[in-house]
Amino acid sequence: xxxxxxxxxxxxxxxxxxxxxxxxxxxxxxxxxxxxxxxxxxxxxxxxxxxxxxxxxxxxxxxxxxxxxxxxxxxxxxxxxxxxxxxxxxxxxxxxxxxxxxxxxxxxxxxxxxxxxxxxxxxxxxxxxxxxxxxxxxxxxxxxxxxxxxxxxxxxxxxxxxxxxxxxxxxxxxxxxxxxxxxxxxxxxxxxxxxxxxxxxxxxxxxxxxxxxxxxxx
Numbered sequence: 001x002x003x004x005x006x007x008x009x010x011x012x013x014x015x016x017x018x019x020x021x022x023x024x025x026x027x028x029x030x031x032x033x034x035x036x037x038x039x040x041x042x043x044x045x046x047x048x049x050x051x052x053x054x055x056x057x058x059x060x061x062x063x064x065x066x067x068x069x070x071x072x073x074x075x076x077x078x079x080x081x082x083x084x085x086x087x088x089x090x091x092x093x094x095x096x097x098x099x100x101x102x103x104x105x106x107x108x109x110x111x112x113x114x115x116x117x118x119x120x121x122x123x124x125x126x127x128x129x130x131x132x133x134x135x136x137x138x139x140x141x142x143x144x145x146x147x148x149x150x151x152x153x154x155x156x157x158x159x160x161x162x163x164x165x166x167x168x169x170x171x172x173x174x175x176x177x178x179x180x181x182x183x184x185x186x187x188x189x190x191x192x193x194x195x196x197x198x199x200x201x202x203x204x205x206x207x208x209x210x211x212x213x214x215x216x217x218x
Contacts, residue, residue, distance in 0.1 A: 009043045010072055029105055030071040044076055052083040078111045085116050090124040093131050104142040113146035136166040141175050148181040155192045171206050183213020190217045
């Protein structure tokens with residue numbers, strides 16, 4: 001199934017009433033076709049299955065989908081990258097950075113960070129020192145958020161020194177999405193190492209929201 005067929009199917013199933021509600025949920029930042037996640041996954045399933053067996057990432061396709069106005073196409077690009085994430089190469093970090101900072105909102109940034117960037121950093125640890133620490137100090141809220149949450153799925157493989165450093169660099173911010181990210185990262189890691197998270201929170205002055213979120217399981 002070619003991606004153009006998926007695009008056609010998406011347009012055929014647009015629902016203007018749902019589209020308005022979905023756009024409102026995202027604060028009016030993006031237009032939607034109004035396709036529910038369940039329907040979207042069904043419409044794209046054949047294409048994603050083919051992509052999974054392709055053995056290569058078509059970055060031209062990814063950026064084409066990212067450039068389309070309706071948000072569902074960015075979700076399609078994310079699902080495409082998700083099944084091919086093990087093929088990511090070290091030089092692809094720049095492409096992920098572009099995607100994170102383009103049409104940026106939590107709904108795309110979190111997947112790009114926790115799935116794609118996390119996979120890439122685990123495969124090429126040098127990226128952490130070369131890029132993640134820079135992202136943490138970039139001043140771009142979405143790159144900062146990505147730097148904080150890219151280890152979400154690492155569990156016992158979490159580099160606590162890096163986690164601590166990226167949080168410390170942003171512990172004085174009032175930015176909602178960064179404070180939520182700090183809390184999320186701490187909460188998730190507390191499922192693996194409750195003592196470390198408890199000690200970290202006790203020894204650092206963190207935003208109340210981050211403490212509240214991060215302390216949920218300790």
